[in-house]
Each structure stands twice: as structure tokens, then as C-alpha cells.
Amino acid sequence: xxxxxxxxxxxxxxxxxxxxxxxxxxxxxxxxxxxxxxxxxxxxxxxxxxxxxxxxxxxxxxxxxxxxxxxxxxxxxxxxxxxxxxxxxxxxxxxxxxxxxxxxxxxxxxxxxxxxxxxxxxxxxxxxxxxxxxxxxxxxxxxxxxxxxxxxxxxxxxxxxxxxxxxxxxxxxxxxxxxxxxxxxxxxxxxxxxxxxxxxxxxxxxxxxxxxxxxxxxxxxxxxxxxxxxxxxxxxxxxxxxxxxxxxxxxxxxxxxxxxxxxxxxxxxxxxxxxxxxxxxxxxxxxx
DNA sequence: TGGCAGGGGTTGA
DNA sequence: TCAACCCCTGCC
Numbered sequence: 001x002x003x004x005x006x007x008x009x010x011x012x013x014x015x016x017x018x019x020x021x022x023x024x025x026x027x028x029x030x031x032x033x034x035x036x037x038x039x040x041x042x043x044x045x046x047x048x049x050x051x052x053x054x055x056x057x058x059x060x061x062x063x064x065x066x067x068x069x070x071x072x073x074x075x076x077x078x079x080x081x082x083x084x085x086x087x088x089x090x091x092x093x094x095x096x097x098x099x100x101x102x103x104x105x106x107x108x109x110x111x112x113x114x115x116x117x118x119x120x121x122x123x124x125x126x127x128x129x130x131x132x133x134x135x136x137x138x139x140x141x142x143x144x145x146x147x148x149x150x151x152x153x154x155x156x157x158x159x160x161x162x163x164x165x166x167x168x169x170x171x172x173x174x175x176x177x178x179x180x181x182x183x184x185x186x187x188x189x190x191x192x193x194x195x196x197x198x199x200x201x202x203x204x205x206x207x208x209x210x211x212x213x214x215x216x217x218x219x220x221x222x223x224x225x226x227x228x229x230x231x232x233x234x235x236x237x238x239x240x241x242x243x244x245x246x247x248x249x250x251x252x253x254x255x256x257x258x259x260x261x262x263x264x265x266x267x268x269x270x271x272x273x274x275x276x277x278x279x280x281x282x283x284x285x286x287x288x
Numbered sequence: 289t290g291g292c293a294g295g296g297g298t299t300g301a
Numbered sequence: 302t303c304a305a306c307c308c309c310t311g312c313c
Contacts, residue, residue, distance in 0.1 A: 024296075117297035123309060124296085166307025171298075208298050229296040272296090 004046055004057040004142065014076040016098030017049055023273040024121050025102055025218045027112050027128040028146065040069045041105050044142040059139070071100050071221070079223070082261040088239045089267065092274035101269055102218060106186040107179060108146045109219035114172050114206040115165055116214075130163040152176035171206025178204055194222045213265075223263040226256045232268055235275045 021029045021036055029038035035048025035055070043061035047054060056066070067073055076098070083089050115127045128146070135151050136144030152160070153176040160169035178184045184204055189197045194216060201212040209228075216225035226232075228249060236252045240259070260267040 113296095114298090118295055118306090119297090119308085120295065120310080126309090161307090164308060166309095167298090167305085168307080170306090206298065210297060214296090227296085231296055276296090 004044060004059050012054060012070070012072050014098050015054075015070065015072065015100060016096055017047060017054070019096035019099040019273060020070070020102065022277070023096070023099055023269055024276070025214075025269065026104060027121070027125045028108070028132075030125075039143075039145055040065065041108075042137070042139070042145040044139055044145075059142075068103055071103055074100065076100060079263050079266055082263055083267055084259060084261065088271060092270040095274040095278055096270065099270060099273060101221070101223070101266060103221050104219050105146070106189070106215065106219040107149050109215050110175065110179075110186070110201070110204065110207065110211075111146070111149075111152065111172060113211040113214045114175055114204075115168050116211070117168055117171075117206070127163060127165060131160075134159065134163055149176045149179035153180040168206065174205035175207065190220060194224055197222070198225070217265040217269075223265045226253065226260075226264045226268055228253055228256070231272055231276060235268075235271050238275075239271075 017036065018031075021031075021038070026038070029036050035046060037044070037046045039045065040058075040061055043065070044059055045061065045066075046057040049055070058066070080093060083093070111131070112124060112128060115131075116124045119127070131152075132144040132146055135147035135155050137147075137151075138144050147155070152172060157169050157173040160172055163169070165172060179186060184200060189200050192200060197216060197220065198209070198212045201207050201215055202209065207215070211227075213225040213227035216222040217227060228236075233249065233252060236255065237247055240255065241247045241252075256264050256268070
């Protein structure tokens with residue numbers, strides 16, 4: 001265990017670190033006996049919670065950057081109060097109170113979700129680690145930060161295949177080139193309306209509608225983005241539709257856009273986390 | 289211990 | 302609309 005300097009101890013209301021980091025939105029955090037270790041951009045960070053007090057060790061990251069990443073300034077109760085009052089959401093909220101959507105670095109988020117195609121969370125975490133170990137910049141004995149688009153582009157597809165990305169290597173190599181060459185500006189996307197931002201992201205190789213929505217939600221803070229993957233499809237069909245009738249994916253998307261209010265992305269994160277960890281593993285899972 | 293099915297998607301025909 | 306794409310895990 002490598003310890004970073006302890007520079008800050010602070011208390012944050014309505015913040016559930018475990019649920020936030022286990023909910024499948026970030027892949028650079030690892031839990032150990034001393035809490036969570038991970039990265040915020042190029043900065044290694046260690047966090048634990050004891051006696052309702054957050055103990056944060058880091059190496060130079062600003063307080064503003066910490067708050068931005070964890071979205072501590074977001075009025076969570078106000079957002080949750082906009083959710084429709086149904087049984088599933090009530091259970092999901094009770095299961096993980098204080099779960100927050102992160103604001104992760106755009107390039108790292110794009111790369112992670114390009115690699116996520118047909119992968120389980122554990123496997124995405126392994127790929128994230130291999131990309132860091134192979135291509136990232138060393139930060140003392142703590143490890144390596146996530147490689148930039150330029151570093152991934154320089155590495156080339158064969159190196160990415162050696163990181164066991166499989167067919168995703170070609171996608172990530174090409175996407176890194178598009179970003180490194182400035183064909184797609186991840187900075188400019190920040191200022192675009194969500195619909196235009198989605199189209200711009202989907203110009204990247206390996207980025208379809210689902211990945212684009214993940215990036216919009218987890219990197220750009222667009223709570224209106226609603227990624228529909230096989231889990232979310234499963235959840236919506238199970239909880240909100242009759243199992244006897246076939247429901248198309250397009251119908252599910254329309255339903256989500258109109259049903260969950262102004263923050264559907266937040267709602268899906270609570271449902272996803274709850275359903276994946278609790279409901280799917282319970283004997284009643286198929287009873288709906 | 290090895291074979292097999294399937295997984296948090298995208299692309300291109 | 303559908304096959305192809307790679308690798309890993311769980312199951313038998």
C-alpha cells in the first residue's frame with residue numbers, strides 16, 4: 001500500500017462513495033482494506049470514510065477539481081425529488097442513497113466505453129489497468145495515469161491488441177487518432193447542446209448511440225442522456241412493461257424520455273445499480 | 289480440465 | 302437487419 005500525503009479531511013452531505021464508485025460509471029477505482037484508491041485525471045487519489053468523515057489523500061489536485069469530479073455541488077435531493085413516485089425507484093433510492101453521477105475526464109470516458117462493448121465491469125476495469133500500465137505516465141510508486149489520446153494514437157493498434165482489447169483495439173486506435181488530430185474536439189463538445197454533442201461524439205470510431213450517451217452522462221454532466229444497454233433494457237421491460245408483449249428498443253427510449261422527468265440519466269443510474277446488485281441476484285428477480 | 293455459450297456494442301453490407 | 306468482431310467468465 002502506497003500512501004499519498006493526507007491533505008484534506010472534509011465532510012460532504014448526500015454522498016455515498018461506495019455506491020458511486022461501484023455503480024459502473026468509473027473503472028479506475030479499486031477498493032482495499034484502507035478504502036478506495038484511484039485516479040482523477042492525472043492525479044492519484046485515496047479516499048476512505050470513518051465516523052461520517054471523509055479522509056482524502058491526494059497529490060496536488062485542487063479542491064475545485066475534487067468537487068467537480070464527485071459533483072459535490074449538485075443538489076442531489078432536488079434532483080431525486082423530480083423522479084416519478086413508483087415502487088422500483090423508491091427501492092432503488094433506498095438501496096443506494098447518496099449515489100452521485102461523476103464528471104470524469106472526457107477522453108478517458110470515451111476510451112473506457114469504447115472498450116466496454118460486450119464486456120462486463122470487471123473486464124473493463126482490467127482493460128483500464130492494462131492501458132495505464134502499458135501506455136500511461138508513471139506517478140512515482142502509485143502507478144500510471146490514463147494515457148492521453150496522443151499516447152494511445154502513438155502506441156498503435158497492435159499495442160492495444162496486446163492489452164487484450166480484441167476488435168475494440170481498432171476502434172480505440174482510430175478514435176484516438178480522430179481526437180489527437182483534432183478531427184473531433186472533446187473540449188468543443190462541452191459547449192454544444194446535448195443532441196449536437198451526441199452526433200459529434202458518434203463521429204468517433206467505436207462510439208454508437210449507447211456509448212455516446214454514457215459519455216454525455218458520465219463526462220459532460222448531461223442528465224438528460226439515457227444510455228440503453230442490455231441491463232437497462234432488461235430493467236425497463238421487467239419493471240415498467242408487461243412481459244407478455246414485445247417492446248422495441250425505440251419504445252423503451254421514448255418511454256424513458258417522457259417518464260423519468262428532467263434527469264432520466266440519474267434515474268437510470270439508480271435503477272441500474274440497484275437492479276444489478278440486488279434484484280438480479282435475488283430469487284424473486286424473475287417475478288418482477 | 290476442456291469445451292461451450294454468452295456478455296453493459298459497433299460496424300458495414 | 303444481421304453477421305462479424307476478441308476475450309473472458311461461468312457452467313457443465
